[in-house]
Amino acid sequence: MTLEEKAGKSLEELGTTDAQEVARLFGEAEQFLGSQENEVLSLENDQEFGLKAKALRDFWLSRKNGLIAQMDKTWLKGAPKQLRPIVGFHFNSLRGRAEQLEERLDKRRKRILKTVRGLEDERPRQTPTDLTLPGYRRPLGSFHPVTRVQREIEDIFLGLGFSIETGPEIESVYYNFDALNIPETHPSRDDWDTLYIDDQTVLRTHTSPAQMRAMEKRGAPLYIIAPGKCYRHDKPDSTHSPMFHQIEGLAIDTDITFGDLKGTLDFFAKKFFGEKVRTRFNPSFFPFTEPSGEVSASCPFCDGRGCRRCKESGWIELLGCGMVHPDVLRYGGIDPDRYSGWAFGLGIDRFAMVKYDITDIQLFFQSDVRFLEQF
Numbered sequence: 001m002t003l004e005e006k007a008g009k010s011l012e013e014l015g016t017t018d019a020q021e022v023a024r025l026f027g028e029a030e031q032f033l034g035s036q037e038n039e040v041l042s043l044e045n046d047q048e049f050g051l052k053a054k055a056l057r058d059f060w061l062s063r064k065n066g067l068i069a070q071m072d073k074t075w076l077k078g079a080p081k082q083l084r085p086i087v088g089f090h091f092n093s094l095r096g097r098a099e100q101l102e103e104r105l106d107k108r109r110k111r112i113l114k115t116v117r118g119l120e121d122e123r124p125r126q127t128p129t130d131l132t133l134p135g136y137r138r139p140l141g142s143f144h145p146v147t148r149v150q151r152e153i154e155d156i157f158l159g160l161g162f163s164i165e166t167g168p169e170i171e172s173v174y175y176n177f178d179a180l181n182i183p184e185t186h187p188s189r190d191d192w193d194t195l196y197i198d199d200q201t202v203l204r205t206h207t208s209p210a211q212m213r214a215m216e217k218r219g220a221p222l223y224i225i226a227p228g229k230c231y232r233h234d235k236p237d238s239t240h241s242p243m244f245h246q247i248e249g250l251a252i253d254t255d256i257t258f259g260d261l262k263g264t265l266d267f268f269a270k271k272f273f274g275e276k277v278r279t280r281f282n283p284s285f286f287p288f289t290e291p292s293g294e295v296s297a298s299c300p301f302c303d304g305r306g307c308r309r310c311k312e313s314g315w316i317e318l319l320g321c322g323m324v325h326p327d328v329l330r331y332g333g334i335d336p337d338r339y340s341g342w343a344f345g346l347g348i349d350r351f352a353m354v355k356y357d358i359t360d361i362q363l364f365f366q367s368d369v370r371f372l373e374q375f
């Protein structure tokens with residue numbers, strides 16, 4: 001017979017007729033309570049504990065059907081007169097224990113709440129960490145080769161007293177073409193070369209608009225470089241990308257001559273490629289400079305003898321440059337009779353390709369970790 005069934009019967013029906021048997025009966029009940037309590041308190045899972053604790057409480061203490069309520073009715077109230085004091089004594093003791101049960105369950109419940117709130121975790125810790133194990137290696141990122149080369153070039157010019165200017169990548173036709181003396185008939189304005197957003201707005205095709213904005217904002221004298229992304233309507237191939245990077249330089253002051261331009265760019269080439277490098281200036285044409293030139297450096301890899309990287313020519317084309325056209329100075333609000341200046345523009349991607357011997361510009365923009373982690 002289970003304790004539950006026994007609680008439904010009177011002492012007489014159970015054959016409990018003396019003090020000793022009363023004590024044994026209540027002893028059995030207390031033991032049962034104790035073992036149930038231990039079982040619930042040892043539950044690891046908080047949710048399971050919550051459910052079982054409530055069931056246990058109801059099992060013993062429910063006002064209507066709880067064991068205590070039943071025993072009160074059948075055992076205590078139904079006890080023969082001579083046994084009632086001893087039954088009362090054991091009954092009170094059992095009820096006391098059952099009521100304390102609720103307290104003990106509550107303690108555990110509060111602990112769960114605390115844990116949930118993250119205030120305290122009183123449960124025993126898991127196996128301690130073995131501090132002698134080697135640590136986890138977190139892979140570190142590195143600078144993109146284009147960024148590295150850009151910073152290297154920036155550092156050289158910052159060292160010469162230039163400052164860095166930036167400008168918008170979505171640019172007006174005025175700043176991208178008009179103010180730079182590029183006539184409306186110039187082929188670079190064509191849809192085939194320029195990405196138009198609307199009639200008056202383009203994705204800048206070069207960083208020169210940043211120079212124009214700097215002239216307007218700061219006037220002369222001016223020594224700046226303008227690095228950034230540019231966009232052209234180019235089909236991607238091993239040497240072309242619709243997005244690429246440029247750095248342009250601009251120096252405006254009184255008495256600036258072509259000699260200053262040559263000296264500065266020669267210094268720059270030697271700083272970037274090594275002291276042994278020689279520079280060569282060839283005449284060229286750009287609408288925004290007059291005269292204009294293209295600069296090559298003797299190949300730093302073969303010392304000018306000819307190799308794969310310089311296509312056996314002994315020279316590597318570096319950049320375009322020239323003396324700023326007086327009309328451009330005027331557009332920038334600078335008096336060309338008082339000031340003169342030089343400018344240059346170079347492709348950072350191309351510099352990075354030469355420096356790291358990369359034959360396909362697309363590698364810069366494919367985000368292939370196997371490529372990028374080499375830098």
Ligand SMILES: [Zn+2]
Binds near residue numbers: 312
């Ligand atoms: Zn070479």
